Amino acid sequence: MxxxxxxxxxxxxxxxxxxxxxxxxxxxxxxxxxxxxxxxxxxxxxxxxxxxxxxxxxxxxxxxxxxxxxxxxxxxxxxxxxxxxxxxxxxxxxxxxxxxxxxxxxxxxxxxxxxxxxxxxxxxxxxxxxxxxxGAIPIIRPLRDSLAGDRIRRIMGIVNGTTNYILDRMDTEGADFGEVLADAQRLGYAEADPTADVEGYDAAQKAAILASLAFHTTVPLDAVHREGITAIDKAMIDSARHAGYVIKLLAVCERLTDDPQESISVRVYPALISREHPLASVHGANNAVFVEAEAAGNLMFYGAGAGGxxxxxxxxxxxxxxxxxxxxGGVGVGESTLANLPVVPVGRVTTRYQITLEVDDQPGVLATVAGILSDGRVSIATVEQTVIPGASTGSESETIAVARLVIGTHRAREQDLSETVDRLAASGVVERVVSVLRVEGD
Amino acid sequence: MxxxxxxxxxxxxxxxxxxxxxxxxxxxxxxxxxxxxxxxxxxxxxxxxxxxxxxxxxxxxxxxxxxxxxxxxxxxxxxxxxxxxxxxxxxxxxxxxxxxxxxxxxxxxxxxxxxxxxxxxxxxxxxxxxxxxxGAIPIIRPLRDSLAGDRIRRIMGIVNGTTNYILDRMDTEGADFGEVLADAQRLGYAEADPTADVEGYDAAQKAAILASLAFHTTVPLDAVHREGITAIDKAMIDSARHAGYVIKLLAVCERLTDDPQESISVRVYPALISREHPLASVHGANNAVFVEAEAAGNLMFYGAGAGGxxxxxxxxxxxxxxxxxxxxGGVGVGESTLANLPVVPVGRVTTRYQITLEVDDQPGVLATVAGILSDGRVSIATVEQTVIPGASTGSESETIAVARLVIGTHRAREQDLSETVDRLAASGVVERVVSVLRVEGD
Structure with missing residues (x-):
């Protein structure tokens, strides 16, 4: 030596x-x-x-x-x-x-x-x-150095192993959230207090770090929109599968170029992603980061996200x-944050959505729902209506059957979507808003 | 600014x-x-x-x-x-x-x-x-820097887009090599003289670069074993699919720890890989590098391998x-080559193999074949025998039906395997050695 x-x-x-x-x-x-x-x-x-x-x-x-x-x-x-x-x-x-x-x-x-x-x-x-x-996936140097000459459009990351383990088992085994969480805790994949993982806090911290690097901008943690996976149930997983999707907790860091002033959005939430997307095949407690860059095109980095x-x-x-x-020798190379792009609230983001409603199974209901969506600037891409066997509403003398409506939208602004869903809920024809999930990865 | x-x-x-x-x-x-x-x-x-x-x-x-x-x-x-x-x-x-x-x-x-x-x-x-x-996949910095504290066991890379495009279309469309190559040339995926790609020269250069980095060793290009894909035909692709494999041109850089003196092997050849392996789903002209490291575990880097x-x-x-x-300021950081591991010839590598033979369909043939393999220190994992309809050998008076024998081996040393295949070919019972392919990715 x-x-x-x-x-x-x-x-x-x-x-x-x-x-x-x-x-x-x-x-x-x-x-x-x-x-x-x-x-x-x-x-x-x-x-x-x-x-x-x-x-x-x-x-x-x-x-x-x-x-x-x-x-x-x-x-x-x-x-x-x-x-x-x-x-x-x-x-x-x-x-x-x-x-x-x-x-x-x-x-x-x-x-x-x-x-x-x-x-x-x-x-x-x-x-x-x-x-x-x-964790072990080399992602910092690729973003900081290898892609420093490119412009990153979007990062979608599965950056929390615990939640991916839970959602993957719910998807592949049809298991319940609580059941799998208990298993994950027993196996050491989840902490006794699982809040940091299942509520998306851990993923939000990683999203802030990745977005800061990718967009050469200081992204404060409180600018990261965060939702966890505790509301995800078996029915949502099944409905996602039926439509060709899988539910993943995604950290999305996105450059928004619609407005004259370029901005970014950083958000963590459970979202639907096509089963054909490379991220859909990330199983168990693994992590993966999918990067869309203007010049380099699509890249994916895959590996173990945790473990000593x-x-x-x-x-x-x-x-x-x-x-x-x-x-x-020489001095250290500092972080590059001079782009300093504004981080916009989630309301200004546009994505596609899957809205699941329980509605009265009566003539004209779909027209009413479609009208409310159209008034709210939410454009419908697909609709699937199924009567729920045995379910009914109304008074004893005149019961009304209940149908399930699964609506896939075109890209809509989150703010518009959320106001529209409120109006749907308040309309006479919608019995229940079952779920509203974003669709990512177009 | x-x-x-x-x-x-x-x-x-x-x-x-x-x-x-x-x-x-x-x-x-x-x-x-x-x-x-x-x-x-x-x-x-x-x-x-x-x-x-x-x-x-x-x-x-x-x-x-x-x-x-x-x-x-x-x-x-x-x-x-x-x-x-x-x-x-x-x-x-x-x-x-x-x-x-x-x-x-x-x-x-x-x-x-x-x-x-x-x-x-x-x-x-x-x-x-x-x-x-x-190409655009950040792989140099991950190997040079991110994994500099780890020990890399093996790299398997799909590092040539042209050959992956050809093999992928042969696999998904059942097309012939020549047909797809002509298409690839028309589309600009392959050069008018495709030798550098289809004979594995391009992949061998990349393998030498990746192996040098991964093993902190100068790997001369002529130490890289190289085979191309021109011998791959429809029958091999079909036979691979039947056994749950896909054929990919792989650059394999491997640390060999069997011998007392640690060494490395660097080789490029078409190999069978399980359809369950992440590399199997790398389609079209894309590239991917799969890295197995002692501490980090399995990592994969995926993206466009070429393009201006x-x-x-x-x-x-x-x-x-x-x-x-x-x-x-400061001086440049040089390459790290002090490990200086010897690069061994391909004969000393062990992998699994799939051997496809045409044999006389007579009693005792399988026993003879098995005996030759066993004498050559090649251990059989699976055998599948199918009679080839209409095929026959022997003289006009006593024709013998021909059977196809597909043998999957356990890990064997390439040198042993190759000598054994020579003995099989020279034995009276083997009509033709149809193909010998390595199986990678265990």
Missing amino acids: IDHRRLRVALLGAGAVGSQVAALLRKHGDELADRAGASLELVGIAVRDLDAPRETDLPKELFTTDAEQLILGADIVIELMGGIEPAKTYVLQAINSGADVVTANKALLATHGPEIFDAADQVGAQVYYEAAAA VQTASAVLGDVVSAARRHVA | IDHRRLRVALLGAGAVGSQVAALLRKHGDELADRAGASLELVGIAVRDLDAPRETDLPKELFTTDAEQLILGADIVIELMGGIEPAKTYVLQAINSGADVVTANKALLATHGPEIFDAADQVGAQVYYEAAAA VQTASAVLGDVVSAARRHVA
Whole structure:
């Protein structure tokens, strides 16, 4: 082995990802040194509790509770604690002490990214975060570098493994949401408190990160429209399948070019997608990011979205990059946010919709519904009416059969659609609005 | 717009990719400047013939036949001439005059990569080549950077669009090779002389580039085993389908860990792959690269493998990267080849095989065939025997019916397999060895 320059690597956090990072750094140290052009010396691992049980057999003397001391003098600081504080304080300390930072902390970047990137710019350090979106899938460098000469039109990502696992099993096995969630919790795919996943918070953080990169714009987390999958039931899945769709929780980052002033939309919601679309065949807890670019055309990046060792791969790739930068010299390359496009509310987005209604099975009902849609600037593409056996409404003396109406629309503005659905609900002929789902991927 | 530092960009070549690069550089110049942190001034385009017809409306004064003069003083030189010379001379001149080089020239890199990278290392310049493998698909940075902390086990790539187009149409339409090739030539998917594509030379160059990156090893082009698709016929496609496979021209880069000394194999050949494998659903002229890494698990990168504007996207991404590096300062990051693993001949590779034989339909034939396989250390996984209606052999007085034997093997060493097939052919009971195909993707 060549005698390389030594770089001091500090690790903050020894959870599922952190312990794998430490183990791999030690196991493949010589190989990584040859690749990086510098030897990577793991100088310490900061944890909250020295006595907590750990899976890996790392030497006890590496552990410390004194993160601040560890950070001082490190060349590369790997932050894998998660959460906002104290992670944010430590990351800023690392930057200000001249270290490069590698982090997988999507919550931190989606919330305080600009402050952290600014701090790094000030001192010429660099922040690496390949593991913060879509786990092991290399998506940050492709967006940040490979596609930097292109204009991205749209990203559609399956970026949360837990919800994809749940929706996939509901689709393939006809299982109920609650049932599959319980299974997912038992198998470790879902947390005891599944809110961050099933309500789309995790996907929204990743969407903010991906959209910021793709559109060279700071996208604040609260500008991301977010809906979860808890309202998705078996009937919706079946109805989607019947129409040739599958339901996926999608993170959609889109450039809107209809208005004179170019803008972007960033949204997370369960949506219908054609079974022919490459994203439809992303099964289980896998992730995939589908990118539509003006010049490059359609690209897809597929792989494991989570997991300790998988995410550790992305973290170590960043560590090697940071090391190479140290060897090469020069300042860090900051984030590019000068495009500064406005992020519009979801009401201004146009997509297609599938509206499912229960209506009175009487002559003229379809005409009434069609009239309300047309008045609301929502144009109908397909209609399918089926009588629901045994269902009826009205008084005992004059019962009226109930029909199910599944309406596929052309592209409509979300604001128009939502007002129109309100008017449908208030009209005398609609018994119940069963579901309103967006159709993505045209 | 911010007042950026100016970088002088010289373009060599104005073909399908070059003219798109020039057009996009001019069209999106301000946007690219914001992203790069430097304005990118296209100072000239070197061509062989000033009067050749060009598709784009670039100003005449940009064109020159004096490439050497253009290179002098350029900060970034984009080489899109193709071929070895004079491209190689110009690239080395650019490097030695202190410029960074962006190239899509797979032939040049696969043949003279080490010399070019060494020259760049000497002066601290950098060579970017995202467009040299799999066109617009970002695969170089993922392998070079994102997966730099991981150990890649295997890459299987569909890296040639022409052959994938031909094989896909043969598979989906039952068309003949010659018929589809003629169509592909008419549509511009294949050259008038299709040798580079259909004989696997193009794929072999890309395989050498991908393997060099993946295994941190210089892989000379002549160490890549190469077979084309001209022998693939309708019967093989049908037989593959019947067994649940599809035939794809695969570039396989594999780490071999059976021997005490770790080694790699790099090979290009048509192979059977399960219809369930993600690569099986790569249709038309698209490309995809499937990567199996120790920590990251399975990843796939999918998109357009060729096309002027698509490839221009990859080139411009590299131009932005080169510009950012100029702004950041520091020397270029060289290629990492210290692992220096030996590349073994294809004979030492183990895969599964599908062997199709025509044999005499007589008692004892299967036992004889099985015996020869077993003696040759080739273990049988499946056998399917079907009598070929009407076919017969032997003399007029005693005709013998002919049966088709399709044998699926367990993993066997290519050397053993090939010797065994020779013995089968020489045995009295085998009338004809119809085909021997590898099965990849376990």
